[in-house]
Amino acid sequence: xxxxxxxxxxxxxxxxxxxxxxxxxxxxxxxxxxxxxxxxxxxxxxxxxxxxxxxxxxxxxxxxxxxxxxxxxxxxxxxxxxxxxxxxxxxxxxxxxxxxxxxxxxxxxxxxxxxxxxxxxxxxxxxxxxxxxxxxxxxxxxxxxxxxxxxxxxxxxxxxxxxxxxxxxxxxxxxxxxxxxxxxxxxxxxxxxxxxxxxxxxxxxxxxxxxxxxxxxxxxxxxxxxxxxxxxxxxxxxxxxxxxxxxxxxxxxxxxxxx
Amino acid sequence: xxxxxxxxxxxxxxxxxxxxxxxxxxxxxxxxxxxxxxxxxxxxxxxxxxxxxxxxxxxxxxxxxxxxxxxxxxxxxxxxxxxxxxxxxxxxxxxxxxxxxxxxxxxxxxxxxxxxxxxxxxxxxxxxxxxxxxxxxxxxxxxxxxxxxxxxxxxxxxxxxxxxxxxxxxxxxxxxxxxxxxxxxxxxxxxxxxxxxxxxxxxxxxxxxxxxxxxxxxxxxxxxxxxxxxxxxxxxxxxxxxxxxxxxxxxxxxxxxxxxxxxxxxxxxxxxxxxxxxxxxxxxxxxxxxxxxxxxxxxxxxxxxxxxxxxxxxxxxxxxxxxxxxxxxxxxxxxxxxxxxxxxxxxxxxxxxxxxxxxxxxxxxxxxxxxxxxxxx
Ligand SMILES: Cc1cc2nc3c(=O)[nH]c(=O)nc-3n(C[C@H](O)[C@H](O)[C@H](O)COP(=O)(O)OP(=O)(O)OC[C@H]3O[C@@H](n4cnc5c(N)ncnc54)[C@H](O)[C@@H]3O)c2cc1C
Numbered sequence: 063x064x065x066x067x068x069x070x071x072x073x074x075x076x077x078x079x080x081x082x083x084x085x086x087x088x089x090x091x092x093x094x095x096x097x098x099x100x101x102x103x104x105x106x107x108x109x110x111x112x113x114x115x116x117x118x119x120x121x122x123x124x125x126x127x128x129x130x131x132x133x134x135x136x137x138x139x140x141x142x143x144x145x146x147x148x149x150x151x152x153x154x155x156x157x158x159x160x161x162x163x164x165x166x167x168x169x170x171x172x173x174x175x176x177x178x179x180x181x182x183x184x185x186x187x188x189x190x191x192x193x194x195x196x197x198x199x200x201x202x203x204x205x206x207x208x209x210x211x212x213x214x215x216x217x218x219x220x221x222x223x224x225x226x227x228x229x230x231x232x233x234x235x236x237x238x239x240x241x242x243x244x245x246x247x248x249x250x251x252x253x254x255x256x257x258x259x260x261x262x263x264x265x266x267x268x269x270x271x272x273x274x275x276x277x278x279x280x281x282x283x284x285x286x287x288x289x290x291x292x293x294x295x296x297x298x299x300x301x302x303x304x305x306x307x308x309x310x311x312x313x314x315x316x317x318x319x320x321x
Numbered sequence: 322x323x324x325x326x327x328x329x330x331x332x333x334x335x336x337x338x339x340x341x342x343x344x345x346x347x348x349x350x351x352x353x354x355x356x357x358x359x360x361x362x363x364x365x366x367x368x369x370x371x372x373x374x375x376x377x378x379x380x381x382x383x384x385x386x387x388x389x390x391x392x393x394x395x396x397x398x399x400x401x402x403x404x405x406x407x408x409x410x411x412x413x414x415x416x417x418x419x420x421x422x423x424x425x426x427x428x429x430x431x432x433x434x435x436x437x438x439x440x441x442x443x444x445x446x447x448x449x450x451x452x453x454x455x456x457x458x459x460x461x462x463x464x465x466x467x468x469x470x471x472x473x474x475x476x477x478x479x480x481x482x483x484x485x486x487x488x489x490x491x492x493x494x495x496x497x498x499x500x501x502x503x504x505x506x507x508x509x510x511x512x513x514x515x516x517x518x519x520x521x522x523x524x525x526x527x528x529x530x531x532x533x534x535x536x537x538x539x540x541x542x543x544x545x546x547x548x549x550x551x552x553x554x555x556x557x558x559x560x561x562x563x564x565x566x567x568x569x570x571x572x573x574x575x576x577x578x579x580x581x582x583x584x585x586x587x588x589x590x591x592x593x594x595x596x597x598x599x600x601x602x603x604x605x606x607x608x609x610x611x612x613x614x615x616x617x618x619x620x621x622x623x624x625x626x627x628x629x630x631x632x633x634x635x636x637x638x639x640x641x642x643x644x645x646x647x648x649x650x651x652x653x654x655x656x657x658x659x660x661x662x663x664x665x666x667x668x669x670x671x672x673x674x675x676x677x678x679x680x681x682x683x684x685x686x687x688x689x690x691x692x693x694x695x696x697x698x
Contacts, residue, residue: 134332138332138336247369248339248340249332249336250368250369250370251370251389252370252378252383252384254332255383255385
C-alpha cells in the first residue's frame with residue numbers, strides 16, 4: 063500500500079500574516095510550517111500503510127524557495143520520503159495550477175491512494191483535491207471521516223450535513239480527509255533525527271514537463287479582485303434567567319429553524 | 322564557543338511545547354485541584370519516546386543526550402511541574418539506575434518497558450527517619466539462604482511509587498557488606514504502598530510511602546554491586562540535579578510569562594500595573610534568572626554529555642535554580658495580588674510547586690555541603 067499525501071507548507075499561523083497589496087495573495091516567505099490540517103492526512107496514511115502491512119507514505123508539496131521545514135515535520139511523524147516542487151515561476155499560482163503541479167509530482171512514484179486535507183488553512187479554496195483527481199482521471203471522495211481498506215477497494219465514511227454516507231471506491235483514488243478524524247501523533251525525537259536523512263526530491267517545473275505559462279501568475283485563471291474586512295460579529299443577545307429563560311431560548315432556536 | 326542547540330533539538334522543543342500546550346494546559350487546573358495523576362498523558366509521553374530519550378535504541382530508547390532530556394523537562398515545566406517531575410523521576414530515578422548499574426538481564430527485562438512508558442520505576446532512598454543522611458539506611462536486607470534475601474524497612478516520599486503502571490521500586494538497604502540496592506517488583510508479597518501524601522504542591526505527581534515487610538527477593542534482584550548502593554545512588558543524583566534545575570527553569574519562565582501578561586492587562590491608578598517599577602522590576606528580575614538558570618542548566622548538561630566531571634555544576638545549577646524558582650513564584654503571586662492567592666490562578670500553583678525544588682534530590686543545604694566540600698571546607 064503506497065500512499066501519496068499532499069502536504070502544504072504555510073506561514074506559521076501563530077505569526078501575523080501579511081497580504082500582498084497588489085495581488086491580495088498571502089505573502090509566503092521565510093520559514094514555513096506544515097499546515098495543521100494536513101497532519102490528519104499524514105496520520106491516516108501512516109495508519110493505513112501500517113494496517114496494510116507494508117508500503118510507504120510519500121509526501122507531495124509545492125512551496126517557494128525549496129522550503130522543507132514543514133515536510134521534515136511530516137517525515138518525523140513517519141513518512142518515508144517527499145517530493146517537493148519549487149520554482150520561482152510558481153509564484154501566484156491559482157488552485158488549478160497548484161493541482162496540475164501536485165498531480166504531476168504525484169505521478170513520480172507508484173501509489174494506491176492520494177490523501178489530501180479538505181482545504182488548506184491559509185487559502186481555504188477547498189478545490190485542489192477534486193482538481194487533482196480530475197487531472198489524474200481518478201475517483202475523488204471528499205470529506206472522508208473514516209477510511210478502511212478491503213482488498214483493492216477503500217470503504218469510506220463521508221461526512222455529510224446530516225450524518226455520513228458510506229462509500230466504496232476502487233483504488234487508486236483521491237481521498238480528502240476532514241480535520242479531527244484521527245489523532246496525529248507527536249513526532250518522537252528518534253523520528254526527528256531519522257527525518258534528517260530521509261530523501262526529499264526537489265523538482266523544478268521543467269523536471270515535471272510543465273512550462274511557466276501554464277502555472278504561476280502567468281497561467282492563473284483565477285484572480286482575487288477585491289478584498290474587504292470581515293464584518294465584526296454582532297454582540298449576542300443575553301437572556302437573564304428568571305426561571306423561564308429556557309422558553310425564550312427555545313423560541314429563538316425555533317426562529318432560526320434549528321429545532 | 323557555541324550556545325546553539327541543534328536544529329533537531331529545536332524541532333523537538335517545539336513538539337514538546339505543542340504537546341504541553343494541547344495535552345496539559347487545558348486540564349492542569351483540574352488535575353491540581355482533584356490531585357489526579359494524568360495516566361493517559363503519561364502514556365502519550367511514553368508513545369512520544371520521552372521516557373526513553375537518553376537510552377540506547379537497543380532498549381527502545383532514542384539515543385539522545387541529556388541536554389535533549391532537559392529540553393523536554395523544561396518545556397513541560399513551563400506549563401506544569403507535576404508532569405515534568407513524573408518524567409524527570411521516571412527517567413532519572415526509575416530507569417537510569419537500571420541502565421547504569423543493572424545486570425544485562427535486568428536491563429533486558431525492564432528497560433524496554435520503561436523506555437516505552439509502559440511502566441514506571443520508583444527509587445526508594447529516603448526513609449521516614451532520614452533523607453539527607455541517606456547513607457545511614459535503616460532498611461535492612463538479610464541473607465537468609467543460598468540465594469535469598471529478606472528485606473525489612475520503610476521508605477518515605479517516593480515519587481511514581483503508587484501509579485497504576487509502577488512496575489518496581491529499587492530500594493537501598495543495609496547489608497553486612499554495606500548499603501546495597503535491590504529491585505523489588507510490584508506484586509512481591511510484603512511490599513506495601515501507603516496512601517498518597519497530602520502535599521503542598523506537585524498535586525498531579527504521585528508520591529507515597531512504601532513499606533517492606535519480610536520482602537523476599539533473590540540475588541539477581543541486586544542492582545549493581547553489593548555494598549556499593551550508596552555510591553551508586555550518588556552518581557544517579559548528580560544527573561537528577563540537572564534535571565531538577567531544568568524543571569526550575571521551566572517554572573521560572575512560566576512565572577515570568579504569566580506575570581508579564583498580567584502586568585499588561587491589569588489596571589490600577591489609571592494604567593496597567595506593568596508601568597509601575599514595583600511590578601516591572603520583578604518581571605525583569607525573573608527574566609534575569611531565566612537567562613542565568615538556562616546557562617547553568619545547559620552548561621551542566623553539556624559537561625555531562627561530553628563526558629566531563631559535572632558534580633559541581635550540577636549542584637550549582639540545582640541550588641541556584643531552585644532558589645530562583647522560589648523567588649520567581651513569590652514575586653509572581655505578589656504581582657497577581659489577591660488573585661495570586663487563589664488556587665485556580667496558575668501562579669498559585671507555581672508557588673506551591675516551587676518549594677519542593679529546594680528539598681528534593683538533595684536540599685539546598687546539602688548542595689551547599691557538596692560545594693563547601695569541593696572547596697576543601
Ligand atoms: C514530593 C517529594 C518527592 C520525593 N521523591 C523522592 C523519591 O522518589 N525518592 C527518594 O528517595 N526520596 C524522595 N524524596 C525525599 C527527598 O529527597 C528528601 O525529603 C530530601 O532529601 C530531604 O530529606 P529529609 O526529608 O529526610 O530531610 P532531613 O534530611 O531530615 O533534613 C531536614 C533539614 O535539615 C537539613 N540538614 C540535614 N543535614 C544537614 C547538614 N549536614 N547541614 C545542613 N543542613 C542539614 C536539611 O537541609 C533540611 O533542611 C521526595 C520528597 C518529596 C517532598
